[in-house]
Amino acid sequence: MGNNVKSLKKRRDNRRVFLLLLPITLFAIAFVYFPFIRTIINAFSKVNSKGVVKGFAGLENFIYTYSRKDFLPALRHTLTIALVNVPLTLVITLSLALLSEKKRKFSSVYETMFTLPMSVSMSASCMIFKSMFSPSVGFINYFFSLKLGWFESSDTALFSCIILTVWMGIGFDYLLMLSALRGIPKSVMEATKVDGISLPRRIFFVEIPLISPTIFYIFCTNLVLCMMTSAPMIIIMGVSAESSATNTLMSMMYQSGFSSSDYGLAAVLSLTAFVLTLLFTILSFMTERRRVHYEA
Amino acid sequence: MASITLKNVTKVYTSSQSVGGGLFRKNKEKKKDVVAVKDFSMEIKDKEFVVLLGPSGCGKSTTLRMIAGLEEIDRGELYIDDVLMNDTESKDRDVAMVFQNYALYPHMSVFDNMAFAIRKRIPDKKEVDRKVREAAGILGISEYLDRKPRELSGGQRQRVAIGRAIVRNPKVMLMDEPLSNLDAKLRNQMRSELLKLRKRIDATFVYVTHDQTEAMTLGDRVVVMKDGEVMQIGKPDEIYSNPASLFVATFIGNPQMNVIPVSAYRKSEGFYINLFGKELALGVEYSSTLSKRNESFIPLMLGIRPEYITLDDGGGLFEGEVMISEHTGNSIIVHMNVDGTEIVALEEERNRREINYTQDSILHFSFSLSDVYLFDAVSGLNITYGVGNGQ
Numbered sequence: 001m002g003n004n005v006k007s008l009k010k011r012r013d014n015r016r017v018f019l020l021l022l023p024i025t026l027f028a029i030a031f032v033y034f035p036f037i038r039t040i041i042n043a044f045s046k047v048n049s050k051g052v053v054k055g056f057a058g059l060e061n062f063i064y065t066y067s068r069k070d071f072l073p074a075l076r077h078t079l080t081i082a083l084v085n086v087p088l089t090l091v092i093t094l095s096l097a098l099l100s101e102k103k104r105k106f107s108s109v110y111e112t113m114f115t116l117p118m119s120v121s122m123s124a125s126c127m128i129f130k131s132m133f134s135p136s137v138g139f140i141n142y143f144f145s146l147k148l149g150w151f152e153s154s155d156t157a158l159f160s161c162i163i164l165t166v167w168m169g170i171g172f173d174y175l176l177m178l179s180a181l182r183g184i185p186k187s188v189m190e191a192t193k194v195d196g197i198s199l200p201r202r203i204f205f206v207e208i209p210l211i212s213p214t215i216f217y218i219f220c221t222n223l224v225l226c227m228m229t230s231a232p233m234i235i236i237m238g239v240s241a242e243s244s245a246t247n248t249l250m251s252m253m254y255q256s257g258f259s260s261s262d263y264g265l266a267a268v269l270s271l272t273a274f275v276l277t278l279l280f281t282i283l284s285f286m287t288e289r290r291r292v293h294y295e296a
Numbered sequence: 297m298a299s300i301t302l303k304n305v306t307k308v309y310t311s312s313q314s315v316g317g318g319l320f321r322k323n324k325e326k327k328k329d330v331v332a333v334k335d336f337s338m339e340i341k342d343k344e345f346v347v348l349l350g351p352s353g354c355g356k357s358t359t360l361r362m363i364a365g366l367e368e369i370d371r372g373e374l375y376i377d378d379v380l381m382n383d384t385e386s387k388d389r390d391v392a393m394v395f396q397n398y399a400l401y402p403h404m405s406v407f408d409n410m411a412f413a414i415r416k417r418i419p420d421k422k423e424v425d426r427k428v429r430e431a432a433g434i435l436g437i438s439e440y441l442d443r444k445p446r447e448l449s450g451g452q453r454q455r456v457a458i459g460r461a462i463v464r465n466p467k468v469m470l471m472d473e474p475l476s477n478l479d480a481k482l483r484n485q486m487r488s489e490l491l492k493l494r495k496r497i498d499a500t501f502v503y504v505t506h507d508q509t510e511a512m513t514l515g516d517r518v519v520v521m522k523d524g525e526v527m528q529i530g531k532p533d534e535i536y537s538n539p540a541s542l543f544v545a546t547f548i549g550n551p552q553m554n555v556i557p558v559s560a561y562r563k564s565e566g567f568y569i570n571l572f573g574k575e576l577a578l579g580v581e582y583s584s585t586l587s588k589r590n591e592s593f594i595p596l597m598l599g600i601r602p603e604y605i606t607l608d609d610g611g612g613l614f615e616g617e618v619m620i621s622e623h624t625g626n627s628i629i630v631h632m633n634v635d636g637t638e639i640v641a642l643e644e645e646r647n648r649r650e651i652n653y654t655q656d657s658i659l660h661f662s663f664s665l666s667d668v669y670l671f672d673a674v675s676g677l678n679i680t681y682g683v684g685n686g687q
Binding site: 185187188190191193194195196197198201205206209210212293 | 364365366386387388391392393395396397399400401402403412413416460464470
């Protein structure tokens, strides 16, 4: 009898849990899992321009994609953005956070300044950067007496894109770094003071190890961001259309999928980017065990 | 060699309190100065062990942190070995500090925690190794050198924190409630270990605690503080037997001293008090002090420590009804109701006689007037403090 009541209650509990999880599950299925599986299917199928699967293609799509002339440059650009952006963001945000770590009278002023990029929408910041870096009317060239084409020239376009992505990411990552630094127990920092630990040793042997979980988090999210989502910015900047100087895997995928309706190519490109990102993430999680300290 | 001299050291915090204000109204900020430490003056001799004692918020930790250089000194001067230290950075003061929550580096092994501070100063790796192992040996943590702090118990962590301080061989050792995070048994054990340790370390100790047992057993001298002010500085037995004020008298001693409001009045030959309906003549030492005040009626507080009250079945001067009696093992603490006033008496178990301590039974008790303290009812000062004992 008692057992029965218990199991009834448990069943009711289970039903409630299921109902509560249902909306997000449906959402995830519709927008994450279904597209993901569809991409895998598309990559191995013959797909017509309407997106309808017309039979099994084997590795045909892969061979076609990897032998294209624009594939390797796109891969190189993607990796370059990731390799430059991720460490650069870490160094800049950590430096800013270390500079503003101590609470001072005007803390809130420069904290706001450093986090401001967060509140500017991506398309707006693209337009601002475009005008700032414009070779004819932009004030960057004027201010530094340069004659660079920035986004327009194929030599500097990728570099300019990296500046833009770093700038857009700084605000939020700075905020994370700052709160991590301020979360270090006060007495630990006081102990370093009394023990006469020099500033560089304090930063590299105490502060950085203690905020390593945050650094690792920023590292991973930025990596994914660079590999998988840097496309919209590059598309908005409108450089990839004319020159292939900034084409990344993702912007190439966008063009093949949405402009040329080449779904097989698009699927292979996204799958490639996904596998690479997964690989990097696994690698970083392997180093995490040795380098990241999770403890209060 | 390290003597510490504090001259009128004062610390003032400006705390801003926001008053009122809602979602759309601007908060008004009220600035208020809070004096955390007021005119702290003291000379601490080389290798002396001084304990700062007081209830929480009395400014004892702030004083310690000013000596450490973690808080700025707003007024007054601090000298270590006759060198003015007010504007000297913490690292140049040659002090080491043990924190209440240990403040160990959680990502480093025990060995690294202890070696971290001296690695830069001692280039010889073997020497660093020797020093750390020696300190670990003294503290009994040699077998944990490879472990991380989180793998240690509270007592072991505190040993590491002490070890980190002693490897530096500092002139001044500062300890901020180092035992208060430990359980009672461990605290007793660590306390006696600190006593032994102190003999092996050539440093001047300043130790902050709110625990009077620690203060009484460890300190060469004890500084009792309250609300940022020094109440009394003295050897532990002096603080106990000759308290300067009612605050010190009631703060030191467990169970707390009994305090009974009385009035002294002048009669032809001297001063008398009326206690629970009995008229008692005050001794010469009290009378001579009281007679300096040209008043015939002086409100006082009479203090008598529970351990100086003698209980018996009959024959005692006063009579009380037992409210509760607590058996602590080696003693019995009896709470009595005497004419509406609660009087606590402490009887050691081995002195226990055939007396009925149970509730509602009537007990007689007495005490000698020479064991009594008299405090001014207004200022709370001990009226005979500093009289006749050369202080």
